[in-house]
Amino acid sequence: MHNTKTSIKIQILIATILLTLGHSSGIDIPLLGPTPLVTDIIIFADQRLAVVLPIIQNFKSIITSDPFNVTATWTGRDVCAYRGFYCESPPDNQSATAVASIDFNGFRLAAPTLDGFLDRLPDLALFHANSNDFGGAISAGAASLPYLYELDVSNNRLSGPFPEAVLGMSGLVFLDLRFNALSGAVPPQLFGRGLDALFINNYLLATRLPDNPGPTSIVYLTLSNNRIFGPIPRSISRTFSNVSEILLLNNLLSGCLPYEIGFLTEAAVIDLGGNRLTGPMGWSVGCLRSLEVLNLAGNQLYGQVPERGFGREEELHSGIPGAALGRGVRGVFRVAKVLPVHVDVRAYPVPPAAALCGLRL
16 A cells, blocks of 8 residues: 555646756646646555445536435545445455445336446446346446446346346356346356346247257255246256245246256246146155145146145145146345145055155156
8 A cells, every 4th residue: 555655646746846857948738627726636545445436426526316316425535435335355466455246135226227337347246236227228338347246237227138247347246137028039058157036027038948058066045036948957956956035936948847956956946837737747756855835736736736846835736626826026035925825636546755756867
């Protein structure tokens, strides 16, 4: 920090000498603006903060609505004191200070774009900006942010196709794009990007579930309230072997429940309600050893609930013969408790799941 201050003072001294020599020798030295007074000189705690100050101020200038007067704190040289900005030492230099995290959640700021802001904060690790009014798209330049691992821009006005920049964020583990005006298909390679949490519900997404994109690390997956169509791939147990919560309610999924659904043994919450699934419920559902909540309502499934896997502490809504639940879910990690089980007792042979849960096809 001492070296940075010395450098700034030397630059000012040189400029002063040049101006003095220019006036005494008759040389006309053009000025970009009025000569700064010594009292106007800005001393930064770190050069990294000097770099991002004009970026932040430029973003402030395009904000069109600030109901909580957040940007009133975005003044002066102490960027780390700005509301919503948090500073830490970056991984490449533990003695440096940089803007590492931004939390605009619930600020209700409005701006036509995040372009020129999000993508130009080189040390950013977390960007949380849900429940604002940011438009436009995520710039391709955001893919080059080396430390970014959490991106939450849910409940904004982002538009256009799926932001390809996300595919280039090598360290990303948390992605939340819910409740925007994005549309089109999600690239299948997204599921193999090392994400732990992926939320893309209420997205106008019209695509199929990827068939065998390879194993993923996803623990929390929400794709509800879209237009996902086609069958549930049989590869689901390999693709999402680590999943704890998988929400696919209110889509256009069709066909039968695949046998392999029973091998999602880490899943505590499975919500497939409000789709077009048909056929028997399937005995392999009884293999879901970690299951706490299962919603199959609003489909055309039939049969008996397997005898294993549903104790007193679990919640089940099979939807048989088909009373639709049909609710959207906005919670981040937990799904709302569902209705008590209602099962059609029509004869349907259910193999002893306890004996067959180890069988994989």
